[in-house]
Amino acid sequence: EDKVVQSPLSLVVHEGDTVTLNCSYEVTNFRSLLWYKQEKKAPTFLFMLTSSGIEKKSGRLSSILDKKELSSILNITATQTGDSAIYLCAVEGYNTDKLIFGTGTRLQVFP
Amino acid sequence: DADVTQTPRNRITKTGKRIMLECSQTKGHDRMYWYRQDPGLGLRLIYYSFDVKDINKGEISDGYSVSRQAQAKFSLSLESAIPNQTALYFCATSDPGQQETQYFGPGTRLLVL
Numbered sequence: 001e002d003k004v005v006q007s008p009l010s011l012v013v014h015e016g017d018t019v020t021l022n023c024s025y026e027v028t029n030f031r032s033l034l035w036y037k038q039e040k041k042a043p044t045f046l047f048m049l050t051s052s053g054i055e056k057k058s059g060r061l062s063s064i065l066d067k068k069e070l071s072s073i074l075n076i077t078a079t080q081t082g083d084s085a086i087y088l089c090a091v092e093g094y095n096t097d098k099l100i101f102g103t104g105t106r107l108q109v110f111p
Numbered sequence: 112d113a114d115v116t117q118t119p120r121n122r123i124t125k126t127g128k129r130i131m132l133e134c135s136q137t138k139g140h141d142r143m144y145w146y147r148q149d150p151g152l153g154l155r156l157i158y159y160s161f162d163v164k165d166i167n168k169g170e171i172s173d174g175y176s177v178s179r180q181a182q183a184k185f186s187l188s189l190e191s192a193i194p195n196q197t198a199l200y201f202c203a204t205s206d207p208g209q210q211e212t213q214y215f216g217p218g219t220r221l222l223v224l
Contacts, residue, residue, distance in 0.1 A: 004153075042218055048212065
């Protein structure tokens with residue numbers, strides 16, 4: 001059965017800290033892994049990863065995929081209160097056109 | 112203007128009532144999805160549709176039905192609502208050429224008493 005597991009489930013840090021969020025997956029014929037940020041309501045797209053070892057960056061956020069370990073990490077450096085959100089990881093396999101989501105990591109950044 | 116809209120945004124209903132959640136999109140995407148989100152369970156797929164004539168069950172379709180009235184409209188119905196259907200419901204769309212990137216509506220918070 002395809003599944004996505006994220007850790008930690010919850011994280012509380014102070015502004016300026018660096019955080020690493022983890023996502024591991026089991027999916028038949030892996031195609032891509034995606035990260036979303038969910039603040040108040042709807043998730044918004046952050047990154048799509050398809051190849052191992054290639055880092056995607058957007059400002060203070062970066063992510064990398066390790067196909068050997070069936071995992072991905074999302075790094076946020078110099079965190080700000082605006083980074084407080086739920087971060088969702090999702091994967092897709094070639095055998096399916098659906099995304100499988102993890103439970104998310106809730107990040108709280110305090111001043 | 113929002114590309115994906117959902118109505119209503121909040122709804123309180125009673126057990127046994129029929130309720131419909133509506134989703135409209137202006138992105139011109141063929142693919143539309145309904146998810147529910149529960150604390151600790153993440154997003155789970157209820158139904159999805161790849162075009163007007165195509166309807167597919169997701170992982171938790173029991174107790175739900177859908178209708179794809181047009182390319183731009185995809186509605187979700189609870190024929191007889193029950194309390195464990197209390198959740199946050201999201202509609203999403205995607206382009207077949209960019210299936211991995213889904214665009215989400217703002218969500219509908221449903222409370223079944």
